[in-house]
Amino acid sequence: MEKRYQIFVSSTYSDLSEEREAIIHSLNRIGYIAVGMEQFLSTGESQMEYIKKVIDDSDYYIVVVRGRYGSTNDVGVSFTELEYDYACQLGIPSLVFLYKDMGNIRLNETDQDPIKLAKLDNFRNKLSSNKIVSFWSNKLELIEKVKDSVHEIVRKRPGIGYVRGNFVMDMNIINERERLLHENKNLRKRAGELKARLDASALENGIPEALHEKISIQYSMRRPSSFEFLGDDVVHDHEYPNFEGTISISYYDCFIIVCDIMEEIIIESDIVFSLIGRITNDITKDIGDYSGYYYNLDKMNLREIRQKLRAKFESLGLIEIAQRSAKDNSFDSHGGRTRVVEWFLKGSGRSLFAKRLLGGLK
Numbered sequence: 001m002e003k004r005y006q007i008f009v010s011s012t013y014s015d016l017s018e019e020r021e022a023i024i025h026s027l028n029r030i031g032y033i034a035v036g037m038e039q040f041l042s043t044g045e046s047q048m049e050y051i052k053k054v055i056d057d058s059d060y061y062i063v064v065v066r067g068r069y070g071s072t073n074d075v076g077v078s079f080t081e082l083e084y085d086y087a088c089q090l091g092i093p094s095l096v097f098l099y100k101d102m103g104n105i106r107l108n109e110t111d112q113d114p115i116k117l118a119k120l121d122n123f124r125n126k127l128s129s130n131k132i133v134s135f136w137s138n139k140l141e142l143i144e145k146v147k148d149s150v151h152e153i154v155r156k157r158p159g160i161g162y163v164r165g166n167f168v169m170d171m172n173i174i175n176e177r178e179r180l181l182h183e184n185k186n187l188r189k190r191a192g193e194l195k196a197r198l199d200a201s202a203l204e205n206g207i208p209e210a211l212h213e214k215i216s217i218q219y220s221m222r223r224p225s226s227f228e229f230l231g232d233d234v235v236h237d238h239e240y241p242n243f244e245g246t247i248s249i250s251y252y253d254c255f256i257i258v259c260d261i262m263e264e265i266i267i268e269s270d271i272v273f274s275l276i277g278r279i280t281n282d283i284t285k286d287i288g289d290y291s292g293y294y295y296n297l298d299k300m301n302l303r304e305i306r307q308k309l310r311a312k313f314e315s316l317g318l319i320e321i322a323q324r325s326a327k328d329n330s331f332d333s334h335g336g337r338t339r340v341v342e343w344f345l346k347g348s349g350r351s352l353f354a355k356r357l358l359g360g361l362k
Helices: 017-029 047-056 079-090 114-128 139-156 171-205 251-261 268-287 299-315 347-357
Strands: 006-011 033-035 060-065 094-099 133-136 214-222 226-230 233-238 243-250 265-267 294-297 319-325 339-345
Touching: 006 017, 006 079, 017 033, 017 060, 017 139, 047 079, 060 079, 060 114, 060 139, 079 094, 079 114, 079 171, 094 114, 094 139, 114 319, 133 139, 214 251, 214 299, 243 251, 251 299, 251 347, 265 268, 268 299, 268 339, 299 319, 299 339, 339 347
Parallel strands: 006 033, 006 060, 060 094, 094 133
Antiparallel strands: 214 243, 214 294, 226 233, 265 339, 319 339
């Protein structure tokens, strides 16, 4: 039975109306049900309450952001950000598309209000921490990336979807489905609230249990053999042993190492060098005289470690992630500008590190 998936398309309107219309048109042409503010009818309900109902019925959520924060509610939060937060709260798979070259936006195409500019920057940072983020520089590139990302997320995480009327199920099944959806929504909400309380309690009472878990880092230490010349012959003076193995280190120790070199911000790749210093010290305790040795760490293992650290610290609310273009104007293997991942300590992360400095944690 063929399904069609509903996709909610969100963006600011004044600067992205053409892009949003093009996305909706393109997705509808290839078999999806794409909806946005343009399709909404006038009702007696508040704007946000009606939007929530449409998001409730959607299988996927897309948000596109360029140079404006957008229209806001009574407390100054944009409807675009409210929509994104609500989709995340429901656990709806979300695809984020951020404009790549913020420095090249013309003055009349971005907010002039410094408060809105600050909110836009914070919102972009929040969106950058999403698992699925793409960057675009023109409408055609945006449309292609949207279609590719939608196909991929549907393949990996098929939604509930809609079927033709001649495949309509028995009403008892439909009612049961609706009941289960409502129950699942409430359970996810309660689970999120419980997790937030447990995380907050863990930070207040000491080191969260999750930080006691350990990760393994593979290493090798080598030293070239020394030799001397006797006439035309090379005589080896000494062969040195090589050392290989695995070092286990807790997430908490990794967090403290990161904090030791972190002021307000740290580039994710620099974390590797901090860990190398700590690992080398631990290894050389067993080697003794390690002068002349050099170390080698598996790159795939290090990449996996960075990803695990980021996921763990983010899930506990210790750090916040942002991305920016590299200042050296370098390019990645796909021809795009190299992206630099930056870590920021959040309030709970600073609190945990401060307790360690003050001797409250070991």
